[in-house]
Amino acid sequence: MSTSMANFVEVTSSQQFEDLLKKTGKSLTVVHFSASWAPQCTQMNDVMAELAKDQPQVTFIKLEAEAVPEVSEKYEISSVPTFLFFKSCEKIDRLDGAHAPELTKKVQRLASSAAVPAGGAEPPKEDLNERLKKLINAAPCMLFMKGSPQEPRCGFSRQIVQILKDHNIQYSSFDILSDEEVRQGLKTYSNWPTYPQVYVNGELVGGLDIVKELAESGELENTCPKAVTLEHRLKSIINRSPVMLFMKGNKEVAKCGFSRQIIEVMNSTGVDYDTFDILQDEEVRQGLKTYSNWPTYPQLYVKGELIGGLDIVKELKESGELQSVLKGES
Incomplete structure (x- = not known):
């Protein structure tokens, strides 16, 4: 062109x-x-x-x-x-x-x-509120904090992460230091001037003091969703679709050469499949290696069973078996 x-x-x-x-x-x-x-x-x-x-x-x-x-x-x-x-x-x-x-x-x-x-x-104001709403509802329990659960960037955030961990609470987090617009906007949106902030099902629960009180009174478990074990979580992701590919990136944008190659092979079969980006989720990335006893990525699963990585998928394609393996016929 x-x-x-x-x-x-x-x-x-x-x-x-x-x-x-x-x-x-x-x-x-x-x-x-x-x-x-x-x-x-x-x-x-x-x-x-x-x-x-x-x-x-x-x-x-x-x-x-x-x-x-x-x-x-x-x-x-x-x-x-x-x-x-x-x-x-x-x-x-x-x-x-x-x-x-x-x-x-x-x-x-x-x-x-x-x-x-x-x-x-003027118009972006509405956009920010929409964005905040989406973030607050991104998980059943959302923690807005300074830093990440692995590396909290202030004492209050560190304390709240520890409490949630001790009580086996499942939550997702957002680092307000990474986004000044969210940091300022959320204070106004929820009428709560400080961080950290915890939300459950889109509603503000409060900050560190309130979470401490809930933990001491034994109500925290009822307020926040309990953690699903990692194994249970991995199983549910593996079975999300009959053919699941764990890779770096996704179908549109592969983030490493092996992932790019496996996508090309998969696309050539015409069989429908879903992908999971391990770069977005460190827990899954590490946990899956142990769960399936397979140390590298990409990893391909069919009907919940591990088929293997790029080399095995290439071999199956060359021997003409890939189609029937992906359809769960062999």
Whole structure:
């Protein structure tokens, strides 16, 4: 496909990239960090070409992530495709993965917002409340804290993590130090000025003092959901779908070469499968190695049984058995 449109440019050096950003000034620039080996990048380039026709005032840049590493490293690009949005040489937004509708939406929104810099401050408020609502409801028990359960970044957070652990409470956490908008917004949203904060089923329970009181009175277990054992959790994830692949990344964006190769083999069979990204969940990543006595990833399960990793899947494909194994026939 030719990319001869004036506002659709391929960039091959960091100097060229910097120059282009300066040249585009206040108008929107969309940068696609891509890789020639990834079919989803090719698809997204086609999407960009269409958008370039519709949005002549927006500049679209295609950049081979591995060919211009200094730019990729500067903007922490760890997978392809990733899209960054710039105005006045500043990064204003980011989109990870091959989501054509989302890309189109962002381009339209950011291109049009150029016209209303002054009055454009109001709408995001609603977005923040929506975001907070989603975070609060992300798990039955949510802890908003400084740092992570593994590395709490303040004494109160450390104490609350210990109490939840001692009482075998299952919870997910959010590091408020990683997101100033959430940190400030949640105080207003819940009318609670300090951290940590614990929510159960979307309702604020309170901070450290209240959690301590609940623990002392024996009510904490009734307030918060009890932990499901790791083994039980692993079993339920393994059986989430008849064919489950545990990998680094997901179907759209594989985060390592072995995962990328196994996805290609799986896609070639036409059999439906689900994936689980072990990079998102350290507990599963470590626990599954012990559970299945298999030290590496990716790992493929069919109907709850471990088939093996990339080598075994390749062998099964070569011997023509993969199809029937995935369908649980042999």
